[in-house]
Amino acid sequence: MRRQFDDVVLGSIELFCLAAEEGSFTAAALAAGVTPAAVSRSISRLEERLGTRLFARTTRSxxxxxxGRGYYQQCRQALTQLVEAEREVREKEQEASGTLRISIPTTYGHYRVLPLLPEFRERHPKLQIDIHLSNRNIDFVDEGYDAAIRVRAQPDSTLIARPLEDAALVLVATPEYLRRAGTPQTLDDLAQHECIQFELPSSGRRISWLFNENGQEREILANGNYVCSDDLLGGATLVRHGAGLFQTYRFIFEQDLADGTLVEVLQPFAGRSRPFTLLYPHGRHVPFRLRAFIDFLLEKKRGWG
Incomplete structure (x- = not known):
């Protein structure tokens, strides 16, 4: 491919963008460390190349x-991409260091992220990882977190959201419980069973169980004598010991279902999921320690689901 832009043209584009942002050839010259005449010549060179006027000039402004506005917007975007490309290349030669602070729900931490962190640290041995395992919402600025993983993340213009997975839900019980209490055949049968509940710590609201019925989505607020709050894994422990029925993420119970210590219940009504999202502050510069973690997690997520 032959060259489309020589060094003079690229320099002229930079000076043009600077003049547009400063609103003055003189101010642009001062910012760039050149003379106003050099800025003026650069703009004239671009206008001649493009065959159009980029600025309307008066003696004062x-x-x-x-x-010119359309040209500026595209040139600024292109220059920003060049700066970002240089930054990414430089950072690939760097080593992640310092402390990475991440907040993760207990379930996703234990079953998805924590098992991966030794490999991540092997790639970045100078990095220290501070892990906050909780379902509580955190404040990125006040608490100094680099990233968080959340379920059903709410739109927030200050945060970038990267989808990780729609985690499939499953309803389970032990074979012993089902022999004792019977196996539900319909969603209405759940009213006759011990249904282990999880209560959101932020709102005190109990989580509905999600099903598909006759092609329609259905939510059921089941009842029972066990209510866990803050840590969803409390419900997992209860169901493994025969306390009743419990619905949560399939990835928690994959081994239990494989070895038969737990049984999937109401399978014809399954198929629902909840989304997990990686969140981090919106900004022009993402610290290399965070960029390394984001890239690593997005690489690994391809094996989930």
Whole structure:
């Protein structure tokens, strides 16, 4: 591919963007460390190349023409991408160091992220990882977190959200419980069973169980004598010891289902899921320690689901 832009043209584009942002050839020259005449020549060179006026000039001011505004927006985007490309190349030669602070729900931490962290640290041995395992919402700024993983993340313009997975839900019980209490055949049968509940610590609201019935989504607020709050894994421990029925993420019970210590219940009504999302603050510069973690997690998520 032959060259489309020589060094002079690229320099002229940078000075053009600077003049558009500063609103003055003189201010742009001062910021760039060149003379106002050099800025003026650069703009004229671009206008001749493009065959159009980029600025409307008076003796006291300049303003972008309509064509100049469109050209500026695309040039600024292209320059920003070049800066980002250089940063990424430089950072690939760096080593992640310092402390990475991440907040993860207990379930996702134990069954998805924590098992991966030794491999991540092997790649980045100078990194220290501070892990907050909780379902409590955190404040990125006040508490100094780099990233968080959350279920059903709410839209927030200050945060970047990267989907990780839609985690399938499953309803389980021990064979002993089902022999004792019977196996439910319909969703209405759940009213006759011991249904282990989880209560959200932030709101005190009990989590509904999610099902598909006759092609329609259905939510059921089941009842029972066991209610766990804060740590969803409390319900997992209870169901493994025959306390009743419990619905949560399939990835928690994969081994239990494989070896038969737990049985999936109401399988014809299954198929629902909940989304997990990686969140981190919106900003032009992402610290290398965080970029390394994001790339690693997105690489590993391809093996989930």
């Amino acid at each position: 300049i303003r972008l023409t309509e064509g």
